[in-house]
Amino acid sequence: MYIEKPIATTENCRFCLMCRHVCPVAHVTQVETLTPHGWALTIASVDRDLLEWNEETVGVVYKCADCGNCRSHCVTDQPLPDAIAAVRDQLVQGKLAQDVVYEIQQALQKWGNPYEKEAPQPVQGQGEVALFVGDEAKYVWPMALEAVLKLLRCAGVEPVLIGIGRNNGYLASSLGLSQTAETLAYANLEDLKASSADRLLVLTPGDFFTFSQLYDERLGIDWPQDRELLEVTAFLNDQLEAGALRLKSTGDGIPYVYMDPTHAVRMKTRHAVPRQLLKSVLPTAGLELFWRQERGHPCGNTALQFTQPQLADQLTQARLTDTVQVGARKIITEDPGCLSHLSRHASQFGLTVQGLYELLAECLA
Numbered sequence: 001m002y003i004e005k006p007i008a009t010t011e012n013c014r015f016c017l018m019c020r021h022v023c024p025v026a027h028v029t030q031v032e033t034l035t036p037h038g039w040a041l042t043i044a045s046v047d048r049d050l051l052e053w054n055e056e057t058v059g060v061v062y063k064c065a066d067c068g069n070c071r072s073h074c075v076t077d078q079p080l081p082d083a084i085a086a087v088r089d090q091l092v093q094g095k096l097a098q099d100v101v102y103e104i105q106q107a108l109q110k111w112g113n114p115y116e117k118e119a120p121q122p123v124q125g126q127g128e129v130a131l132f133v134g135d136e137a138k139y140v141w142p143m144a145l146e147a148v149l150k151l152l153r154c155a156g157v158e159p160v161l162i163g164i165g166r167n168n169g170y171l172a173s174s175l176g177l178s179q180t181a182e183t184l185a186y187a188n189l190e191d192l193k194a195s196s197a198d199r200l201l202v203l204t205p206g207d208f209f210t211f212s213q214l215y216d217e218r219l220g221i222d223w224p225q226d227r228e229l230l231e232v233t234a235f236l237n238d239q240l241e242a243g244a245l246r247l248k249s250t251g252d253g254i255p256y257v258y259m260d261p262t263h264a265v266r267m268k269t270r271h272a273v274p275r276q277l278l279k280s281v282l283p284t285a286g287l288e289l290f291w292r293q294e295r296g297h298p299c300g301n302t303a304l305q306f307t308q309p310q311l312a313d314q315l316t317q318a319r320l321t322d323t324v325q326v327g328a329r330k331i332i333t334e335d336p337g338c339l340s341h342l343s344r345h346a347s348q349f350g351l352t353v354q355g356l357y358e359l360l361a362e363c364l365a
């Protein structure tokens, strides 16, 4: 059962080293304070009046990526990322957070996204299947959305678009802006209701995690039980197996890796599907990153891109270094946020970045 007060988990984590080896921030910084037990000990020490909140300690709390690797490797399922988000919420309430957090809060409250001064678009029409667009597919990598719509049309599905230009709520929650996260969550659920769809497709594991788990555990908002939630990758794979979607091979033999998107580690059973889709269009099997699947590391598309941009870049560069080290020349993934971050740095590594949905759309038979 999920614990009522996640901050209490820091008492269990502060002297535990069992997930330290999988923390991506610990890997790129090599700083002991920036490890799961380091964050827990910092929080527990403030609680004991051994430390106080100041620029340094607040900065430490805002350096966790909220990626979920620690909890995914915890045999007792301690929700340390939720504890850190809850502490950030207290810092926000006490006006102790970094200035940028309040700037993002204003943008999310006014525009529903941190990228453009543009309000989310209303839902048009109704149907059985809806697709959550969000803000990253609208503003930072729209090619993914175009490709998905093309693929779905070929499978005979014309989805109702919801949440067009609106953040799913993860960013706000991760920054400690739980009331803003709640507002965004309710707006997205209202869109779903307006669409009358009984199935919601999502573009990324990050959306899936946010709707299926974060809303409930961090915000106390239930996902409507009568609405099925499904990743687009899983839907396309089902269509492919049923013969409702036909793809042809590209003949492109460039050695590649598939990068499990940010938050994929939070969904234990999703790892085979995107690899299967790639197998259906590429002549060779992909190489594998060291940090993959159940130990997949994120790139920079978490709240760190706003609060700690250098650290976000380090995480993205670590994914590209991993790609080079396994001998691949191309990195493929489907998450619009990951694609945008990887693309900013890929040329320095002699790599190309390919969107999974775009690749599949190019291969429609």
Ligand code: SF4
Pocket: 012, 013, 014, 016, 017, 018, 019, 020, 036, 037, 070, 071, 073, 074, 075, 076, 077, 078, 079, 080
């Ligand atoms: S999340 Fe689990 S494994 Fe990680 S520090 Fe806490 S108790 Fe240890």
Ligand code: SF4
Pocket: 022, 023, 024, 025, 026, 035, 036, 039, 063, 064, 065, 066, 067, 068, 069, 070, 071, 080, 081
């Ligand atoms: S959420 Fe990610 S960055 Fe934060 S402590 Fe856990 S593994 Fe490390």
